[in-house]
Amino acid sequence: MDQSDVRSYYQLSGIHGRPFTPWDGVPLVQEMGYCSHTSNLFATWHRPYVLAFEQVLYDNVQNVANSIQNDTTGEYKAAASTFRLPYWDWAAPTTDGSPVMPAPVSGSPYIVVNLPNGPQTINNPLYQFNFATSDLPSFPDSPFNVWQQTLRYPSTKAAGAASQDSLVSQQITQSQGTYAQRFMNLLQAYPRFTNFSSSAWTPSSPGYDSLESLHNQIHGLVGNGGHMSWIDYAGFDPLFWLHHANTDRLFAIWQALHPDSYVESSQEPIGSAVLAAGAQTDVNTPLKPFHWDTNGNFWSSASVTNTSELGYSYPEIQGKSQSEIKAAVNALYAASSGKTITRRDNVGGTDNTLAPLIAAGLSNEAPVETVPDPPATGNYTEWLSNIRVAKDALESTFFVHIFLGDFNPDPKTWTLEPNLVGSHSVITPYVMKRDPNQSTIVTGQIPLTRALRADEQKGLVNMGNETATKDYLTRNLHWRVTTMDDKDVPRDQVPDLKVSVVTANVQAAQAEDEFPIWGEMKVQTDVTDGRPAGLGVGDAV
Numbered sequence: 001m002d003q004s005d006v007r008s009y010y011q012l013s014g015i016h017g018r019p020f021t022p023w024d025g026v027p028l029v030q031e032m033g034y035c036s037h038t039s040n041l042f043a044t045w046h047r048p049y050v051l052a053f054e055q056v057l058y059d060n061v062q063n064v065a066n067s068i069q070n071d072t073t074g075e076y077k078a079a080a081s082t083f084r085l086p087y088w089d090w091a092a093p094t095t096d097g098s099p100v101m102p103a104p105v106s107g108s109p110y111i112v113v114n115l116p117n118g119p120q121t122i123n124n125p126l127y128q129f130n131f132a133t134s135d136l137p138s139f140p141d142s143p144f145n146v147w148q149q150t151l152r153y154p155s156t157k158a159a160g161a162a163s164q165d166s167l168v169s170q171q172i173t174q175s176q177g178t179y180a181q182r183f184m185n186l187l188q189a190y191p192r193f194t195n196f197s198s199s200a201w202t203p204s205s206p207g208y209d210s211l212e213s214l215h216n217q218i219h220g221l222v223g224n225g226g227h228m229s230w231i232d233y234a235g236f237d238p239l240f241w242l243h244h245a246n247t248d249r250l251f252a253i254w255q256a257l258h259p260d261s262y263v264e265s266s267q268e269p270i271g272s273a274v275l276a277a278g279a280q281t282d283v284n285t286p287l288k289p290f291h292w293d294t295n296g297n298f299w300s301s302a303s304v305t306n307t308s309e310l311g312y313s314y315p316e317i318q319g320k321s322q323s324e325i326k327a328a329v330n331a332l333y334a335a336s337s338g339k340t341i342t343r344r345d346n347v348g349g350t351d352n353t354l355a356p357l358i359a360a361g362l363s364n365e366a367p368v369e370t371v372p373d374p375p376a377t378g379n380y381t382e383w384l385s386n387i388r389v390a391k392d393a394l395e396s397t398f399f400v401h402i403f404l405g406d407f408n409p410d411p412k413t414w415t416l417e418p419n420l421v422g423s424h425s426v427i428t429p430y431v432m433k434r435d436p437n438q439s440t441i442v443t444g445q446i447p448l449t450r451a452l453r454a455d456e457q458k459g460l461v462n463m464g465n466e467t468a469t470k471d472y473l474t475r476n477l478h479w480r481v482t483t484m485d486d487k488d489v490p491r492d493q494v495p496d497l498k499v500s501v502v503t504a505n506v507q508a509a510q511a512e513d514e515f516p517i518w519g520e521m522k523v524q525t526d527v528t529d530g531r532p533a534g535l536g537v538g539d540a541v
Helices: 009-014 042-067 073-081 133-138 165-174 176-189 193-197 211-223 239-257 322-334 411-416 449-457 466-476
Strands: 086-088 110-115 118-123 286-291 298-300 341-343 379-390 398-404 420-426 441-447 477-483 498-507 517-523
Touching: 009 042, 042 073, 042 193, 042 211, 042 239, 042 286, 086 239, 165 176, 165 211, 165 411, 176 211, 176 239, 176 322, 176 441, 176 449, 176 517, 193 211, 211 239, 211 420, 211 441, 239 322, 379 398, 379 420, 379 449, 379 466, 379 477, 398 411, 398 449, 411 420, 411 477, 420 441, 449 466, 466 477, 466 498
Parallel strands: none
Antiparallel strands: 086 341, 110 118, 286 298, 379 441, 379 498, 398 420, 398 477, 498 517
8 A cells, every 4th residue: 555545554653653744634733743642532542543543454354355266255254354453462471481472573574374375475564564765754863764664672773773572572571460460450449530541640649550651661661762662653663553452452441340430621731743732621622633524523532432332342341241341350460361462352243263373372371370469358458669750851761660679780681680570661752852841740650569479478578567568668679760772860860750659458359250449548758768769758749
């Protein structure tokens, strides 16, 4: 498909950021991508975006199926009619210690597929996107103006750089437990949509995490200096679409469990190509550039509330009660399950198996848990690390790493350190000029409980004693900041960075179809007081 076509991969990917050109005739009010980030519209804007990509892909699948003229034509057409976009469930553990990042995504730039005339080797469409030479002048930022293909954790910034997918895979797998914990916490302790959806800080909010912050962690670890690291270029990486299909899935699960909370009226902290900073938005704000019809009307948050009405659903929620949804989520993330890449369900259709291109090498066997779960009955304490910082603090994307125990002083090792609890990512445009007078504060949260439990199993800490646990954290909890080229930034030089520790008393679930019940968050200021970028006595919570 010609790249001038609005349905081309290049055009669809460019909606998210560069090259900052109008899509489908929708003008830009400022040089930014259309996407909503650090916004109340984050979750809802990305839904029609993924849907637009899925629709184009669906049409192409139908064309391929209709082009087959032999005795398998009916089989191909039947499979094509129920096609939906695959999603990559990076929060689910895999089997036998296999990587969370599936081999079809990162294994080889080529892949063998079965066609009616026999097996053929083709370019792996999930491995990378190859730019036309004429595209690069539209990317003013170095090194994106010399890279001929999308890259993950690039080996250099030179034109001949290569993706280091093995390192990406190790990073993603290293922090997998954090993703599952963060999502479960969001389901259990974040009943209000505004807090759940956006990474923007709400002072005195009961929680610091959000779907956007969790999704940012994947962007940072997959990109690590490559295209997925920055809002301007992320949409070109094929993994972006599998990642955002999963982000939409997590949003849909949350919606099913919290049907009474949705988009509220708020101001845009940063804005987008079609919304100026400070613009007032609500459930009826047009989600530009996605047209509802040919009369110039647009989709809105109100019109994308229900996935079933949009022609798709997800296996954890389709036709299920809230108790059944909780049981499904508990089985997937609490007790662990196998698949990390599957597809959105076609509503009312049959549940066909994915083609080998997608499902190769994946298994349904449950892995062995190495860290004990919370007590089956009674109460226990959740320990969490809160992070808040100015989004434009370093004028570009960066990590805040949380460690429990010693770590190598070389920052290049930090995303793979055994004592890493999690790496929080702050995702920005490639250049985000700092404005101290108008900085947007963003937040994230790294759960500490499972890491503490693992240390308790080693006899290092007694979690039944709150004072002893706080003393242990004071000695062993560390945080560091790095840029996307693995450079250490002194913590006290990062504007508005504050790391804190909070606890919540939690009543354990009594059944497989229930969730734990969280009490109020309590700030444990004495763990971080007096430390570089640590929350101190008298600091705003």
